[in-house]
Amino acid sequence: xxxxxxxxxxxxxxxxxxxxxxxxxxxxxxxxxxxxxxxxxxxxxxxxxxxxxxxxxxxxxxxxxxxxxxxxxxxxxxxxxxxxxxxxxxxxxxxxxxxxxxxxxxxxxxxxxxxxxxxxxxxxxxxxxxxxxxxxxxxxxxxxxxxxxxxxxxxxxxxxxxxxxxxxxxxxxxxxxxxxxxxxxxxxxxxxxxxxxxxxxxxxxxxxxxxxxxxxxxxxxxxxxxxxxxxxxxxxxxxxxxxxxxxxxxxxxxxxxxxxxxxxxxxxxxxxxxxxxxxxxxxxxxxxxxxxxxxxxxxxxxxxxxxxxxxxxxxxxxxxxxxxxxxxxxxxxxxxxxxxxxxxxxxxxxxxxxxxxxxxxxxxxxxxxxxxxxxxxxxxxxxxxxxxxxxxxxxxxxxxxxxxxxxxxxxxxxxxxxxx
Numbered sequence: 001x002x003x004x005x006x007x008x009x010x011x012x013x014x015x016x017x018x019x020x021x022x023x024x025x026x027x028x029x030x031x032x033x034x035x036x037x038x039x040x041x042x043x044x045x046x047x048x049x050x051x052x053x054x055x056x057x058x059x060x061x062x063x064x065x066x067x068x069x070x071x072x073x074x075x076x077x078x079x080x081x082x083x084x085x086x087x088x089x090x091x092x093x094x095x096x097x098x099x100x101x102x103x104x105x106x107x108x109x110x111x112x113x114x115x116x117x118x119x120x121x122x123x124x125x126x127x128x129x130x131x132x133x134x135x136x137x138x139x140x141x142x143x144x145x146x147x148x149x150x151x152x153x154x155x156x157x158x159x160x161x162x163x164x165x166x167x168x169x170x171x172x173x174x175x176x177x178x179x180x181x182x183x184x185x186x187x188x189x190x191x192x193x194x195x196x197x198x199x200x201x202x203x204x205x206x207x208x209x210x211x212x213x214x215x216x217x218x219x220x221x222x223x224x225x226x227x228x229x230x231x232x233x234x235x236x237x238x239x240x241x242x243x244x245x246x247x248x249x250x251x252x253x254x255x256x257x258x259x260x261x262x263x264x265x266x267x268x269x270x271x272x273x274x275x276x277x278x279x280x281x282x283x284x285x286x287x288x289x290x291x292x293x294x295x296x297x298x299x300x301x302x303x304x305x306x307x308x309x310x311x312x313x314x315x316x317x318x319x320x321x322x323x324x325x326x327x328x329x330x331x332x333x334x335x336x337x338x339x340x341x342x343x344x345x346x347x348x349x350x351x352x353x354x355x356x357x358x359x360x361x362x363x364x365x366x367x368x369x370x371x372x373x374x375x376x377x378x379x380x381x382x383x384x385x386x387x388x389x390x391x392x393x394x395x396x397x398x399x400x401x402x403x404x405x406x407x408x409x410x411x412x413x414x415x416x417x418x419x420x
Contacts, residue, residue: 009116009124011308019323021127024310025109028129028152032107035148037131040106042086048076053292054085054261056201065114079113083130083304084261084286085293091134092295102135103300109307121277121312128281132302134290139234142265142285142301143241149269149281149303150247156310157319161280163248164268166255167235168203169227170287174263177226178202188216203256209276222253231264238265261286265301271309273316280313281305325376328419329356332368334384342383342393345411354415372398379415 006012013021033039048068055061067079080086087106091097096104109129116122131148133141146163153161169177181202190198190205194213197204205213206220227235242249249267257266266284274280283303290298314321329349331342342358349356357375359368365382372380382403383393392405395414406414 007124009118011123011125015326019326020311020314020321021307023321023323024156024307024314025127025129027156028149028305028307028310029107029109030155031148031151032131035105035144037105037107037133040087040090040108041110042080042083042090042108044111045077045079046086046089048078050085050089050293051078051081054088054289055082056261061114065116067113067115080110081112081114083108083110083112083128084132084283084302085289087130087132087302088134088289088295088298088300089293091132092290092293097135097296097298103133103141104135105131105133107131119277121274121309123308127307128304129307130283130302130304132300134300135298137287137299139237139265140241142238143245145283145301145303146238146242146249146267147245147247149305152305153269153310156314156321158271158310158313158317160273160317161269161271161313162250164252164255164270164282165239165242165249166252166266167224167227167231167264168256168262168266168284169223169231170263173226173228173231174223177221177223180221180226181205184220190216206254207256217254220254224251224253234264257282257284261289261292263287267303269305271313271316274309274312277309279306280309325355325378327355327357327375327377329354329379329381329415330372330375330377331356331358331381332365332372332383333359334365334382337385337388338383341388341408342381345381345393345408348412349415352412352416354412354419378419381411 051066052062061081066081068076070076087108091104091106107130111125111127113125115124118124131145133145150163168174182198185198185202185205190213194205194208206217208214255266255268257268262284264285264287268282269280270278271280272278281304285301287299289300290296331346333339333342346356346358357377359371363371369380378398380396380398381393382396387393391408393408393411394403395406396403
């Protein structure tokens with residue numbers, strides 16, 4: 001037994017469960033690849049200031065949850081707590097926005113890190129698939145991303161999720177709302193930390209999950225009542241586009257999400273089967289983020305969906321993903337000559353795209369057939385000295401138990417025909 005264990009709040013993905021995570025990632029990525037989004041991959045750590053400026057100095061992510069450290073060279077770095085700031089930084093650094101084809105549409109997949117109290121559905125290391133559309137202000141783009149996430153979840157067989165939708169206004173109307181919200185919040189009985197937050201980013205108080213705070217928010221001013229005409233029209237167009245595509249959503253006037261960079265459209269995917277950690281993903285428009293991190297004005301929108309939370313949602317609904325067996329053919333050699341012949345045939349099968357495995361370790365027939373069963377293979381190739389003397393091997397159908405002799409030089413063609 002190893003004396004080392006995975007760090008607290010983290011997990012290992014091991015077979016066969018890891019296949020579910022791969023299937024979820026693929027299902028989320030599929031509609032993005034089909035809609036003009038190209039893959040991007042960024043480092044697992046970035047300059048601390050990228051997240052401090054982009055995510056927000058007052059957010060729990062920056063003040064409490066970020067894994068920050070100093071390198072031997074004196075650089076202040078942080079493990080990435082979210083994906084958007086890193087992706088936008090990479091796009092700006094590569095000058096993708098200057099290629100003349102806006103929006104720049106990107107998708108990504110990876111691990112993220114936050115120092116949080118571990119509980120089911122909330123980890124210190126977690127996996128997300130995200131999408132960003134950079135450089136265009138268009139309600140159709142906001143709607144597209146919400147529709148693609150909805151499509152991904154439905155392709156997995158999920159049905160008990162809800163889409164919450166809100167508008168956070170823009171630089172024209174939000175300052176007026178901010179002042180009204182601050183006036184209201186200053187009159188409440190709140191702790192010192194929350195009072196500090198009122199002065200830095202009062203919208204964050206609306207997202208406070210503590211009951212002692214939420215019960216005092218009755219009658220709080222709502223941003224929807226302060227939206228300028230342009231933001232109202234923009235939001236109504238997003239709603240109309242979703243309605244036209246049959247995508248159901250719920251208006252949530254208190255939805256602000258956990259990051260400071262959002263403007264206008266904001267949304268969240270929640271699943272009621274997950275208890276307190278009900279959010280499975282979310283995102284929104286972040287028109288000012290590029291300027292916050294030193295870039296030009298690039299209105300943008302994006303989302304991130306949690307792979308871990310999505311797997312939990314599938315389990316809550318009892319959805320079993322159809323995951324093909326990792327092995328289609330399992331070779332069982334009996335004797336040294338059979339090992340050489342079947343090893344060569346396994347290599348040939350792999351070259352033509354047939355998933356094949358081999359009985360390693362000089363097992364006897366009984367142990368090797370048990371291994372073939374455990375592999376989930378549809379067919380087993382069994383050969384001994386007598387078979388090879390006749391230039392044949394035995395092909396066993398692991399479902400029916402039927403066994404037939406086939407010529408050695410016909411193995412690949414026969415299995416291609418049988419496996420389609």
